[in-house]
Amino acid sequence: MSVIRHRSPLPSRDRMSLSRSRAPNRRRGLLGRRDGDARPEASGSDLRTPLLEVERVRLGYWLPGGFSEAVADVSFDVKSREKIVVIGPSGCGKSTLLKAIAGFIAPAGGSIRLAGRETLSPGPDRAVVFQEFDQLFPWRTVLGNVAYPLRVNGVSRREATTTARSFLELTGLGGALDRYPHQLSGGMKQRVAIARALALEPLLLLMDEPFGSLDALTRARLQRELNEIVARTSVTVFFVTHSIDEALVVGDRVVVLGNAPSTIKEVVDVRDVGTPDSPAYAERRRHLRRLLAAEGEEVDEDAVFV
C-alpha cells in the first residue's frame, strides 16, 4: 500500500526510456493502480493483446554430440497481470524456456515476443528471480542489492534508495537494509531477490523455482507472501516449478510440459481453486498429478506444501 503511494509520483518516463522493450502506456497504468485487484480483467484495452507470446518455440543446447533438444514445440500466451506457472518432469526444458524468455538463450525455432517485440537479449523488463541463494551481489548490502540495478538503469541515487527501501519493506526486510547477503537466511535472500526484481518494475517477473531450495515452512510462507505482493504490484508472473502444490497456490494457469523434447500436454486453469482443503483444489491437484504421472514423474509430495 505504502509502496504504491510512494511510487506514484515517480518520473517513470526517464526510466522507461532506458529499457528497450517497454510498452509505455502500460507502465503508467500499472503505477497508477491501487492494490487489491490483481486478476486480469477483460475491460482494459491494453489487455486484449497478450503481454507475452510464445509461438512454436523450439529450444535446446549444442552438446559435443550435436543438438540436444529440450523443448520441441511450445506455444502459449500470457496476458498482462496473469500468473503463469510452468510445470513438468525434470529435464523437460521448463527452466530453458524461462532462460529463453529472459533472453539468455536464443530459440532454435519459433519466436518469443514481449509486448509485441522480439526478445533478443536480457533486460530489466524481464527481471529474473533465480533458485540459487547466491544470486545477490555479496559486496552490496541488502539495500544496495535492490538500489544498484535501478542506478544501472539511470535512476538517481536518491530515488533508487527510496524505491529500494519501499520494495524491501514490502517484502518484509525493512529491518535488514544494512546487512550483507551472507548474514541472511535463505528465505530472506530470496525475498531480497524478489524485491530487486520488482523494484525494476518489470513487464514480466520471471521466477525460476525461486523457493526450490527452501524448507517447506519458509516455502509456504513465501508463496503466500508472493501472492500478496503480486496482488499489490499487479505484476505479470512467469513461474517455473516442479511442485504441483506450488503451481496451484501461485498460479492462475498452469502450463504442463511433457518429457523432453517437450510439448505442452495441457494448460490447466487453476484460478479459482481456493484453499488446499477445498474440493476444487483437490480435483485440480489430482488432475495435474495424473498428467505428470503419465510422464513417468514420481509424484510423491503429499501434503508437504499446505
Add this chain to the structure above:
Amino acid sequence: MQSSSSAVTAPRMQWRRRVAIYGRLPVAIRWVLLLAMLIGLWQAYIQWKHPNPLQFVTPADTARAFVDGWQDGSLASATQATLRLLGIGMAIGTGMAILLTAFATFTRVGDDLLGLLTAMINPLPGVAILPLALLWFGLNERAIIFVIANAVTWPIAINLSTGFKTVNPTIVAVARNVGLRGVRLVTDVLAPAALPHAVSGLRTAWAFGWRTIVAAELVFGVAGDKGGLGWLLNDARFNLETERVFAALVNIMLIGIALDIVFLLVERWTVVRWGMKTARRSLLVPPG
C-alpha cells in the same frame, strides 16, 4: 572426582591445569610471553657461552642499533629505497598481470599462453633472473625493478584469471538481466566477484617481491651500489658492524609483518566483510 586422584598423578594434574590456563590467555599475551622467552634464551646464550661479539650481539645492542639506525636515517633511507623499488616493480607487475589476464580471459591462445608461461617461470626463484637483468639493463635499479616485476606478475596473473574464470555464473546472469553490459559489467560485477582471488594474488605477489628484492639488493650490494635494505645488510657485514646486521634483519622482519597486516586489514574490510572469504587467523590482529 578430583579428590580421588592419587598422589602420583597430582603433579601431572597441576601441570595440565597450568597448560589449560595458558590456553585460556588472550592470543596477544601468549605471543608476548613466547617472544619474551625467546629473547631471554638469546640473552642467556650470550651470558653463558660468550660468543664472539662479531658474530653474535645481545638483544639490547640490536635494539640500540635499530633505534640508532632510524634516528640517523640510515635504516629509514634504506627502507624507503627498498619500498620504492618494490612499489614500482609491483605496479609494473600488476599492470602486466592485468594485460595477461585480459588476454587470457578473452582468447583461448592467451589462456594457454598464461598457463604455459606461469608453469615455466613461476618455479624459477625471482632472484635467479638477476644476472640476466644485469646483462640487459646494466648495474642500475632498472635491473632490480625488472626482477621484481617478473616475480610479482605471475602470482597476480594466475590468481586474477582464476578469479575471473570462477565468477559465479548466476551473478553474471543477474548482472546481464538488470541491464549491465561491456565495461560496466567488468568493473561493477566481475571485478568485485574476482576480488578474493585478486587480493590473495596480490598478497602472494608482495611476499614473493619482498623476498626477492632483499636478495637482489644483497647481490647488487656486492656489486657496489648504495641503496636499500639488502645493501645495508651487506654493508654492515663488510664493516663488521654485527649489531647493524641484526638490526637490519629485525627491520626487514617488521616491515614484512606490517605489510602483511595491511593485506589482512584490506581483506577484512572487503571480502571477509562480504562473506566471500573466511577470515585469516592472525596472531597480530585480533579478530573482529
